[in-house]
Amino acid sequence: MREIKTIALVEWNWMGHHPSAFKLFLRALLDLGCTVLAFCPKPDEVDASLQDLDADRRSRLSLRQLDWAPTPRGCPRWLARKAQTLRSLYQVRKRIRQWETKRGKSIELVFFACIYDYQFRMFREVEWVLPYPWSGLYLHCRSFRKPGSPIPQNGELPCPERIFRSPKLHSIAIFDEGAATALEQLSSRPAVVFPDLTDEEVSKAQTPLETKIKRFASGAPIITALGNLQHTKGVTTLARLALDPANRDLCFAFIGDVYWESFKPEDRFLISSLMDGCPNAYTHFARVSDEPIFNSAIRASDLIFAAYLDFPNSSGILTKAAVFQKPIIVSDGYLMAERVRNHQLGEVVPEGDAEATIGAIREIIKDPDAWRARHNPKWHEYHEKHCYDSLKGAFSKLLRAR
Secondary structure (H helix, E strand, C coil), rough: CCCCCEEECCCCCCCCHHHHHHHHHHHHHHHHHEEEEEECCCCCHHHHHHCCHHHHHCCCCEEEECCCCCCCCCCHHHHHHHHHHHHHHHHHHHHHHHHHHCCCCCCCEEEEEEEEEEHHCCHHHHHHHCCCCEEEEEEECCCHCCCCCCCCCCCCCCHHHHHCCCCCCCCCHHHHHHHHHHHHHHHHHEEEEEECCCCCCCCCCCCCCHHHHHHHHCCCCCEEEEEEEHHHCCCCHHHHHCCCCHHHHCEEECCCECCHHHHHHHHHHHHHHHHHCCCHHHCCCCCCHHHHHHHHHHCCCCCECCCCCCCEEEEEEEHHHHHHHCCCEEEECCCHHHHHHCCEEEEEECCCCCCHHHHHHHHHCCCCHHHHHHHHHCCHHHHHHHHHHHHHHHHHHHHCCC
16 A cells, blocks of 8 residues: 555644644654645744754645634534534635645645544534545544543543544544554544654753752652643642641642633632642642653652543653653553553552552652662653654554555
8 A cells, every 4th residue: 555645734732732742743744754734723833843854854844823713603502513613624625725736736634633522523524525535643532441431521422433434534543552443343444553652852951940849849759740730630639648747748749730620619729729838839830831841840750640530541641751760650440550550650549549649659759769679660661662763653554554
């Protein structure tokens, strides 16, 4: 099968991991010799991150601005999502057509850098507006891990059956190796497992954030929660431990933007208390958009907290923990726990169990060298599975699939 070489890469989302993943996807496709028309909300930011591209790769790249379309004025609520999806896909088609006319080339595949159920629920009903073969990364495989359970953020059920039965579907990319067979059976198309890689760049010198965290800790072990700090990240569990006077000998760092609306009022008060009167809680409640600075916070830490709630999905935080060789704590039950156990990356605790969590924390930090000797964490092996070269290999397999 001839490998596809002319691709439209589409991303509407620009929070959390999305910017760094998009940039890595774009680099991988260019390194594979593809010509790429890339759409995202902030093309200038992407362009600034690609200053090292040589003339050849630069000549094969076109960047365009694109956002998820707003609901048309006066549109009834029952029609709103369908109208948004239609408008969003129409904008992609319109700009692809303009590019094709200008460049004298045809797009062979549209690849969606992230497929969320809520954005693609109406995709099949309006995909006629986008007359191209398509593929994409189905980010969350909840329906295969927790059948019948709703998505926490919106209460809707996942809908892969509404998305992946399209005659134009070329292939599917997923992070969850445990869902590949089920997705192939559902779609009758190849499902390619992608590495959950992450931007690994970090400055050689300490960053100001790293310095502040270490200065605040004053030598105490640092347990850190990072990223989008929302309810499903288990933030309230860690907050309760930080506020417990019995844990004053530990430093708890909370780094990232807080999604206040995801918490109950009493939990908002709990998290606010970290800022107001918790002597051993360092809080940086703002998005850290600079990846080297974000990574420096991991480097400063002794242990990473990732004991998420109702979260059967993959997470790049495991890759970051492996890159910087930091033990990690995760919740039992699903993909993250499987990977931590398989590679001895840290400790697995019952979901939402504060007592078990502090027990695991103390088991690691009382003698980190002894913990490493007992567990022999396979950080390098895990990193190799979720690195940039693995991404290029996965993309190459997807572009040849049929």
